[in-house]
Amino acid sequence: MRNPEDAIKKWAIGQNALVAGIASASDIDQLQAEGHRPSDILPSAKSVIVIGSLPFAGTWRIPDYKVVGEVAFQCNEELYRIAYHMADYIESKYGYESLFPPPDSIGNWSPLLDIKRCAEMAGLGSRSLAGEMILHPEYGFLYFAVTITSMPLVSDGPLKDPVCPAPSCVRLFEKIGTTPCMNACPDCLSGTIKDGRIVSSRYDRNRCATRAQSTSPPALQRQILGAAEETNPAKRKMIVLGDYFSRSVKSLSYRSHLDATCMECWRPCPVGMKYRVKK
C-alpha cells in the first residue's frame, strides 16, 4: 500500500496541483514569529502540506500588466480551492484535524502564515533575488497554498542547493553586476552574488506595491483618504467617480488584480522558462 505522504501528494496532483511537498510544522514554528506559527493556527499541527502551480503560459503573452496580474491571480485562487478541499480530504480519509489557513494578510502587510517559508521547508524551492519569491528547480516561480494538519507525516525538508542564482545569472552578474530579474526591476530589487551564491538580497515591498498593485486594497484606502481630504467638491467628485477609483472598487468586488505583482521580474528568469513558452 502506498504511504500516506505519497497518497496525499498524488491526491493533490490529481486535483490539478503541479507539485506537492510536506514540511514539519515544528520546523516552521522555530523560524516564525509568535502569532504566525502553524501551531498558533492549529495547536495540534504536525505537518504542513504545500501545493504549488504555475499560471497559464498564455499569461506571459498578455501585453497589459494589469490583465497579467488578474489572470495569474485566478490560478492562485484555484490552488486555494484545492488546499481547502485537501483539509476535508485528510479529515475524512485519515481522521486528523486539518485546516486551510486564510492566505490573506492580517492588517496591512503581515500574512498569517509565511507561505514562502512553508514552501521552502517542504523542499519546493529556495528564495530568489526576484522579490524573495520561491524558485522551484524545475518549474521556476510557482504559486503556493498550504494545508495544516495534525497528521504526522515525513517531511521533505528544504533543498540542499539553492536554485537561485541560475548558472547563467551568475555569469551575467560577474560580467555586468546584475541578473535578469534585478535588471527588469532595479527599483524594487537589488542583491549581490559571490562564488555563485546570493550574499545579499533586498526587495522593497512598499515600492513594489505602489508600482504593481495599483488597484489593491491599500491603493483603495489611499484613494479614500485622498477623497476625504479633498475640500473642493468638484475634485472630490472626480476622484470618487473617476476611472482609477472605479477600477479599484471593481478590483475589490470581482477579486481581480488585488495582490498580484506585475511579474516583470518573474518573466526573464531562466529557471522554468520552457514552461512559459508554448506554440
Add this chain to the structure above:
Amino acid sequence: MSNLAVAEKKIKEFARKNGSLITGIASVSSIDEEAPKGHRPSEVLEGAKSVIVVGGGKINLGAYKSPMAYIPGYISSVKVSGVHRIAFKLADFIEKEFDHYAIFSPQALSGANQPVIDDQLCAIKAGLGTRAIAAYRVLNKTHGFLNYASVITTMPLESDTPIKKPVCPAPECVEMYEESQTTPCLQVCPQCLKAEIKDGTIKKIKFNRMIHESRSQTTSTSAFQKILLEALNEPDPEKKKMMLLGDFFSRTIRSMAYNYNLSNTTIECLRVCPVEQRSYSKQKARG
C-alpha cells in the same frame, strides 16, 4: 414509481453527487406563509412551486480547534460558497433536465441585514432540521449545523415533511437547563442569546443580531461602513489618516476583497453544542 418520484430521486441524487450532505424539498406556499413580504420565494420567481434545499459545507474539525477566533469564520465563508455552488449547479440541472424555470436563491441582501430568501426557514420547511437556540440556526440531528442554499423552481414536486420533534434542546441541554437555567450555547454567549425551555421544548428564543454582529463580525461590510463614517467625520487630519490607513480599516477592506470573515459568526455557540459535537464524533478526527 411515479414520474414525480423519479424526478425527485434524480434531483436529490444530483445534489448528493455534487456535495450536498442532505437535501430536502419544501412547497413554496409553506415558505410564503411564514416569510415576510418581499422575502417569499413566489416574489423572487414568478410561478415558483417548489424550493429544494441543499445542506453541507461543514467546517473542518481543524478549523473548530483553532484558537484564532476568525479562522472558523473564514473557513465557514469558504464553505458557504461551496454550498451555493451546489445550488447553482442544481438549478442548471433542473432547467436542462426537466425544462422548468429554476434559480438558486440570491445571496444579495435587501437592506442592511435582510437576506432576500431565508435559507434557514427553507431548510426547516424542507424537513432538514429545526431552529436551535444557538444563533437561531437550523440544527440537524445527524449533521449538526450545516450551511444551506436553496433552489427555487416552477417545477411542482412533493414536499418533505418538516421535522416534528425539535432537535434543540438536546437531552443534556434540557437537564442542564433544569439544573442551572442555561444551556451550553446560552452559557457561552449570554449577551447575544436568550431562551426559555419548558417541558423539554423551547418556549422563548432570542438572538440579538445587533450585539452579535458588533462582537463577531468586526470585519463585515457594516464594520467598513462604520469606520468610514467615523473617519469622514474626524476633524483632525492626522487621526483621519491613521483611521483610513490603519490596520483595522485595512482588515475590513481585505475582508471584502477576499470574501473573508464577512458575515460569519465566531461560532463559539455552535462549537459547544452537544449535537454538533456528536456530528463530528463519527469522523474520529485525531488531535
